Amino acid sequence: MFNKIELGYKYGELEPYIDALTLETHYAKHLQTYVNNLNDLLKDYDEIKGSKTLEDILSNINNIPESIRQGVINQGGGVENHNFYFSILSPSPKKAPDGKLLEAINNKFGSFEEMKEKINKASIAHFGSGWGWLVIDENKELEVITTTNQNSPLSINKKPLLTIDVWEHAYYLKYKNVRADYVKNIWNVIDWSKIEKIYESYI
Ligand SMILES: [Fe+2]
The missing domain is CATH 1.10.287.990 (Fe,Mn superoxide dismutase (SOD) domain)
Known part of the structure; x- marks a missing residue:
């Protein structure tokens, strides 16, 4: 079960x-x-x-x-x-990564802020129901992707590090049609201490 x-x-x-x-x-x-x-x-x-x-x-x-x-x-x-x-959500989250994960983010995206912007853009622009993701691929490269419906990155050989659920049920009661506000606000409860541990388990 x-x-x-x-x-x-x-x-x-x-x-x-x-x-x-x-x-x-x-x-x-x-x-x-x-x-x-x-x-x-x-x-x-x-x-x-x-x-x-x-x-x-x-x-x-x-x-x-x-x-x-x-x-x-x-x-x-x-x-x-x-x-x-x-x-990966928490009421008392670590608000940003450091150590090896921050280094990998800086190398790939330029900065933590640029990575967030990339995930936000992809998640807001995703058409219909789905998910925005930060993943690590088989070469241990970070990547921002979206998936449609309930498709998992695992099925395309990528491991999830962070996700934003952009199905309307994740935000509609509070944010109505304004997905962008939900996506921008969710960063306040994403816990980077959890994501760092997941990242370290993959490298
Ligand atoms: Fe959901």
């Missing part, structure tokens, strides 16, 4: 940047629906759900039987992407 991560903070604790009702609905309703759908989809596939992590499954998506593959991309991606998103 796959499940939601523990949040580690209360629904109201990311205010004013992410409001309590959005966070509760997003975590307890939207994410729970992906969890339920994924477990339902895999109920007759013990060999998949018994022995593999969701990260393994999405990283080797072509090993999944074709009859359920798109369902696993949608529902499994929905679980993995959301669990990752909620895991």
